[in-house]
Amino acid sequence: MLRGLLVAARMLLLYPAGHTRVARKLGEIRSDFANLFAQRADPLELTVAGHRLLVGDAKFDQFSEIGESFAGYLRHRHIRAVVIAPGVDLDEVRLLVDLLGIDHRALFRVGGTKPFLDARPHPHVQFLLFEAGTVPALPAAGTGAEDAPLDPVLRSIAAEAEAGDAGPPAGAEGDARVQGSDQERFEQQLEEFALRDLLEKAKKEGEEAVAFAVEPRLLADAEVQACLADDGSAMRERLRRHSSEDTALRILFRMLAEAPDEEQYKQRRRLLLQAVRDPRFFTGELIHVIRGLLDKSDWGFERGAELAQSVIAYVNDAAAVTQLLASIPLLPETAKGVLQSLAAREDALPLLGRLLTSQLPSTVADDLPRVFVALCEADPRRFAQWALQDRATFLRPSVLRILIDSSSGLLAPVCERLLLERQAHDRKKLLHLLGSNGGEPALRLLARAVRACGPGVAPDALQALGRFPHPLALEVLREVVERNNRDDLDLEEVEAALHSIHALGIKEAHAFLWEVVQSRRSLFSYAYVRPVRVTAETVLQGGVRR
Amino acid sequence: MRVRDVERAEELVRCLASALSARRIYSQEHPRVKKAVRAFVAALRAPVAGQPQICVTVTGHTLEYEGMPITDNTATLRLAMCLEEIKCSGIEFGTGLTPESAADFLEVLLRGEPIPAEGMRLPGVQLFPWTKEEKEEDDEFPPLPEFDVPLLVYRAALDVLDQTMEKAGARSDLAMDDIEEVALWTAEESFSKGAQMIAPTQIVRQDKHTWQHSVNVFLISTAVLQPFARDPRELARFGQAAFLHDIGKSRIPREILQKRDRLTDEEFALMQRHTEFGVEILASCPDVDPLALEVAYCHHMREGGHGYPKPFEGIKPGPISDVVQVVDMFEALTAPRPYKGGLDVAEALATILKTPGMDKKRAAMGLLVRRLTLAPPGSEVVLETGEHAIVLNTHEAAPLRPLVRFITDVKGVPLEKPFDADLRQYGAEGGRSPIRKVLLKPAYKAL
Numbered sequence: 006m007l008r009g010l011l012v013a014a015r016m017l018l019l020y021p022a023g024h025t026r027v028a029r030k031l032g033e034i035r036s037d038f039a040n041l042f043a044q045r046a047d048p049l050e051l052t053v054a055g056h057r058l059l060v061g062d063a064k065f066d067q068f069s070e071i072g073e074s075f076a077g078y079l080r081h082r083h084i085r086a087v088v089i090a091p092g093v094d095l096d097e098v099r100l101l102v103d104l105l106g107i108d109h110r111a112l113f114r115v116g117g118t119k120p121f122l123d124a125r126p127h128p129h130v131q132f133l134l135f136e137a138g139t140v141p142a143l144p145a146a147g148t149g150a151e152d153a154p155l156d157p158v159l160r161s162i163a164a165e166a167e168a169g170d171a172g173p174p175a176g177a178e179g180d181a182r183v184q185g186s187d188q189e190r191f192e193q194q195l196e197e198f199a200l201r202d203l204l205e206k207a208k209k210e211g212e213e214a215v216a217f218a219v220e221p222r223l224l225a226d227a228e229v230q231a232c233l234a235d236d237g238s239a240m241r242e243r244l245r246r247h248s249s250e251d252t253a254l255r256i257l258f259r260m261l262a263e264a265p266d267e268e269q270y271k272q273r274r275r276l277l278l279q280a281v282r283d284p285r286f287f288t289g290e291l292i293h294v295i296r297g298l299l300d301k302s303d304w305g306f307e308r309g310a311e312l313a314q315s316v317i318a319y320v321n322d323a324a325a326v327t328q329l330l331a332s333i334p335l336l337p338e339t340a341k342g343v344l345q346s347l348a349a350r351e352d353a354l355p356l357l358g359r360l361l362t363s364q365l366p367s368t369v370a371d372d373l374p375r376v377f378v379a380l381c382e383a384d385p386r387r388f389a390q391w392a393l394q395d396r397a398t399f400l401r402p403s404v405l406r407i408l409i410d411s412s413s414g415l416l417a418p419v420c421e422r423l424l425l426e427r428q429a430h431d432r433k434k435l436l437h438l439l440g441s442n443g444g445e446p447a448l449r450l451l452a453r454a455v456r457a458c459g460p461g462v463a464p465d466a467l468q469a470l471g472r473f474p475h476p477l478a479l480e481v482l483r484e485v486v487e488r489n490n491r492d493d494l495d496l497e498e499v500e501a502a503l504h505s506i507h508a509l510g511i512k513e514a515h516a517f518l519w520e521v522v523q524s525r526r527s528l529f530s531y532a533y534v535r536p537v538r539v540t541a542e543t544v545l546q547g548g549v550r551r
Numbered sequence: 552m553r554v555r556d557v558e559r560a561e562e563l564v565r566c567l568a569s570a571l572s573a574r575r576i577y578s579q580e581h582p583r584v585k586k587a588v589r590a591f592v593a594a595l596r597a598p599v600a601g602q603p604q605i606c607v608t609v610t611g612h613t614l615e616y617e618g619m620p621i622t623d624n625t626a627t628l629r630l631a632m633c634l635e636e637i638k639c640s641g642i643e644f645g646t647g648l649t650p651e652s653a654a655d656f657l658e659v660l661l662r663g664e665p666i667p668a669e670g671m672r673l674p675g676v677q678l679f680p681w682t683k684e685e686k687e688e689d690d691e692f693p694p695l696p697e698f699d700v701p702l703l704v705y706r707a708a709l710d711v712l713d714q715t716m717e718k719a720g721a722r723s724d725l726a727m728d729d730i731e732e733v734a735l736w737t738a739e740e741s742f743s744k745g746a747q748m749i750a751p752t753q754i755v756r757q758d759k760h761t762w763q764h765s766v767n768v769f770l771i772s773t774a775v776l777q778p779f780a781r782d783p784r785e786l787a788r789f790g791q792a793a794f795l796h797d798i799g800k801s802r803i804p805r806e807i808l809q810k811r812d813r814l815t816d817e818e819f820a821l822m823q824r825h826t827e828f829g830v831e832i833l834a835s836c837p838d839v840d841p842l843a844l845e846v847a848y849c850h851h852m853r854e855g856g857h858g859y860p861k862p863f864e865g866i867k868p869g870p871i872s873d874v875v876q877v878v879d880m881f882e883a884l885t886a887p888r889p890y891k892g893g894l895d896v897a898e899a900l901a902t903i904l905k906t907p908g909m910d911k912k913r914a915a916m917g918l919l920v921r922r923l924t925l926a927p928p929g930s931e932v933v934l935e936t937g938e939h940a941i942v943l944n945t946h947e948a949a950p951l952r953p954l955v956r957f958i959t960d961v962k963g964v965p966l967e968k969p970f971d972a973d974l975r976q977y978g979a980e981g982g983r984s985p986i987r988k989v990l991l992k993p994a995y996k997a998l
Contacts, residue, residue, distance in 0.1 A: 240915070243869070247870060249844075253845050255866050273831070279837075
């Protein structure tokens with residue numbers, strides 16, 4: 006009977022108060038009581054004595070676990086004893102079950118046991134309560150089952166019980182049960198889950214669970230519940246903020262710093278340098294790490310500068326290298342080392358070309374042109390290839406100026422190609438840069454390029470020559486005029502050359518133009534063909550080119 | 552039939568499978584897809600067995616050439632599954648295959664729709680439909696994808712990890728393609744199947760495979776992290792990091808790894824170095840994912856100087872490392888060992904919570920428990936009332952309040968009319984579960 010009462014109380018965890026299964030269970034308990042009192046006329050007295058339960062004066066030893074559990078339930082509800090007299094009815098059984106089923110903390114929040122009992126008549130059941138403050142403390146908790154927090158559903162059941170309405174909550178049963186379940190579907194599902202054999206086999210062998218073993222009541226532990234309450238928003242925020250690239254970078258540096266021997270150091274250094282070639286590793290963190298290396302205050306590296314130098318040189322992204330060099334103050338010798346390492350890279354030309362066009366600290370910027378020119382001189386062919394491919398960088402005034410000043414002659418083949426190019430934009434830009442340079446090396450470069458191009462040279466090139474008031478410029482332009490002194494001349498070329506000669510503004514140029522206009526070969530023939538003479542005359546008169 | 556012919560057929564199928572894998576991730580126009588398709592077309596140009604045509608048959612999840620199985624990696628296994636899904640019994644590749652028709656072929660595979668009864672012909676490719684017997688067999692024994700796929704993924708992951716560890720131990724290059732493939736597959740399945748993907752970690756626990764623990768950690772971590780990934784690609788990245796977290800152990804001698812007794816101080820010191828070894832192995836791979844590197848190094852690092860390696864300024868385990876660490880500990884605690892039984896979930900959690908330096912990782916623990924299949928579909932549970940029920944479906948937010956079917960009464964007597972109930976209706980989330988015990992093996996075992 007006691008077990009039945011406890012089971013019925015637990016059933017309230019599962020079913021609404023008015024569920025048929027609960028009602029059936031209550032009926033069973035009532036008939037058990039009826040059977041008992043058919044054999045004895047005395048009331049049944051259940052008394053709490055510490056952990057134990059006394060039935061009359063006897064200890065409830067036979068099923069001590071149930072007894073202890075029942076005693077625990079009564080104690081927590083401040084009930085010292087329960088006296089059940091013959092004639093107990095269904096409502097009284099229900100009251101007992103409700104009392105055992107409700108969470109004792111919830112019970113005391115709504116006033117305690119007495120008001121709960123007073124709300125419902127119970128002529129055949131007498132409850133003797135401990136007086137306030139006299140509930141004896143126990144050295145240890147009982148079974149623990151009654152300590153667990155009770156579901157709010159039970160609280161609502163208790164509230165209903167207090168209101169005298171023990172019926173099921175509206176729609177509760179309908180919500181809980183899955184619609185349309187029947188025997189046939191169940192059979193089908195057993196097949197579907199391949200469960201039938203499994204169930205039978207398991208029953209035979211008594212196999213243990215292989216799902217994660219779980220004792221659900223242990224999960225009710227407050228700390229575990231605190232874990233379960235996390236909704237994952239903090240995790241999302243951390244995911245958003247955390248940079249595994251930064252962390253990985255620091256790990257690689259740290260492992261290098263802690264390398265146990267020279268061999269390991271070399272190996273880990275290789276791995277680090279290989280890793281930083283991955284653009285993903287170039288984050289703001291890298292700048293901090295390199296600064297730390299240079300300060301020698303971080304990481305315990307004695308070879309910080311050397312390592313920093315290598316790392317910068319290995320970063321496989323021109324923009325990143327530029328940013329590193331621009332933001333990290335390097336000592337002159339370190340800067341020199343970095344540039345030398347950069348010069349050894351496969352992509353040295355575009356990289357250095359980019360650096361030349363950037364604003365860098367003087368320690369780097371001062372040494373950069375020398376490295377660049379040295380690189381070009383070492384492999385002119387490669388340089389030419391790069392210059393023609395990477396025109397955006399090549400055609401920067403700063404880059405070109407360095408190359409012109411180097412007087413290395415590297416530019417000549419590139420210029421020849423560019424002057425024959427159809428891409429007017431690049432051609433004009435180059436010529437403009439050369440023309441505005443004004444120096445003798447630029448003139449020589451241009452003169453060589455124009456001579457090499459031969460007939461069909463772009464008029465812009467001739468125009469650029471006109472900006473150099475130098476005999477060499479006149480000489481080249483004269484050559485152009487002379488080679489066009491024939492009937493099938495290239496009038497556009499001649500016009501450009503004569504205008505440029507005029508633009509030179511030197512005495513020899515002016516004399517040449519007069520010579521073109523006036524010089525005769527005989528009485529009826531001139532030294533220059535008519536179109537050339539007419540153009541020269543127009544030029545001398547300050548006319549506008551056709 | 553010569554060995555060389557089989558190798559060529561294998562190569563061809565591998566190329567096709569790689570192209571299919573690339574297509575799963577990237578668009579048709581992506582350079583990786585185009586490159587893979589070109590490689591596939593080029594592979595077909597070398598005639599097999601002197602014949603311009605080559606015919607590959609599909610038997611279940613296996614591809615065969617002249618009766619020899621040629622499904623040798625995860626990608627080819629997935630290809631076979633794709634062919635099974637479109638109800639194709641075999642493919643004949645011919646000489647007219649072009650990159651365009653190969654791309655169309657990939658689309659047919661990815662669409663997953665059964666091919667017409669008369670088969671399908673694309674330039675250079677012919678797909679044969681299932682035979683009448685195969686159809687009848689399929690009707691008679693419908694597949695159980697819910698149980699089948701997680702197990703296949705598990706087995707594939709175990710195979711790939713086995714090979715990866717072997718290669719890492721021998722200091723050869725890792726097959727990153729295979730690792731990516733299995734991580735992506737797991738991620739895709741985790742997106743569609745959720746916590747079901749964890750279930751195999753419970754079934755094959757008795758296999759005692761050396762790297763079983765690592766694969767379990769990989770599967771559980773992927774499932775736990777699924778809600779935090781934007782798409783399967785991102786989840787695959789997380790999963791890959793979990794997959795490789797213990798790769799450094801490949802350099803630890805087997806006798807130490809499998810030692811049952813307590814490790815000596817020297818052995819323990821060596822074992823602790825597996826995090827460093829992991830970083831060394833991963834950093835030597837081209838295009839290593841920094842996340843994998845971080846997880847390999849940090850998955851034993853704890854707050855307050857506990858764990859190993861010792862914390863260092865700027866090196867803080869990220870959220871993925873936290874999850875992998877918690878799952879790693881959890882799996883180790885709950886897994887049965889020859890010398891000890893596995894702990895209960897709650898006991899394991901309590902143990903982790905008590906571990907110094909782990910108290911800040913509660914969020915990861917919570918996420919883990921919410922994703923666990925504590926009472927997986929198909930398992931039998933005993934309720935507080937004494938009634939027995941079978942779990943029909945679980946709710947992620949309430950792992951111990953599943954949808955169940957009552958099969959016995961409180962005395963254990965089978966019910967004449969079993970009925971279903973949703974245990975969420977009884978008590979709020981976080982309250983006590985009406986389940987007293989989870990009893991039975993899930994139905995996977997029946998496979």
